[in-house]
Amino acid sequence: MTDAPLADQLEAVLRSRRFGLPLHCYGRLGSTNEAAARLAQADAPEGTLVTAEEQVSGRGRQGRSWHSPPGVGIWMSLILRPSIDPEKCTGIPLLGALAVASGIEQVTRARPQLKWPNDVYMDGRKVAGVLGESVVEGTRVKFAVLGMGINVNLPASALPPELSATAGSLAMATGRTWDRVAVLAAILAGLEERYDAYVARGFSAIRTEFLSSTHLVGRPVEVIYPHGSVSGTVLDMAANGELVLATGGGTSQVRVGEASLKVK
């Protein structure tokens, strides 16, 4: 079920002009986010991309791990150096999730759903996740690492028991395998297309598109924090990417990056 290593074809296929340059393709790695952060600390330029065939300590949000078996997924991290207010970094993973969903749709013609803040679903199963990590110096963003994990050709049998009820893959959702290079190239091109507008205008530049790709508006949700939760009906997304909920006592806005969401 595994295809040719990404490194063999990626350079020739990439349509993006800035993202993916330079390119660091690894076989087995701890975490592409960690490797990208190390490169960024050593002054690697914006657009540097790190990919791995397999991650042995792939990282997810909120301290979780990310299952990253060899040859069947896209495990990649992009270095960004946006000139933005550090507060706006919270929207970068949302930008990533939008580009991932749109790249998947372009290649497979199936339309994924976004689940705020940055999960990508197909057929009710999570097929991709995004992990944004940034380093801020004073009022300046030194760099951000945008990590994206896409389960492309994982068969259901490759999912560990703890993920078997909730995780999916493009192959599981569509009944066939896909060329990882084509999916990766479409995601990077989509990121590049939206990135300048994001840097100039923040989340409001992608808000309408994000809203049209999410099924949450009008739905009752529970947003879980590490130390509590809030329940309500999703009304909207604010211009800064926060989720706006109608709660018993009025409305409340939930900050990006702090919560995971459970649709009831």
Ligand code: BTN
């Ligand atoms: C999530 O919890 O949904 C985020 C998962 C992000 C996984 C990707 S895989 C490539 C990059 N490197 C990592 O260690 N994590 C991200």
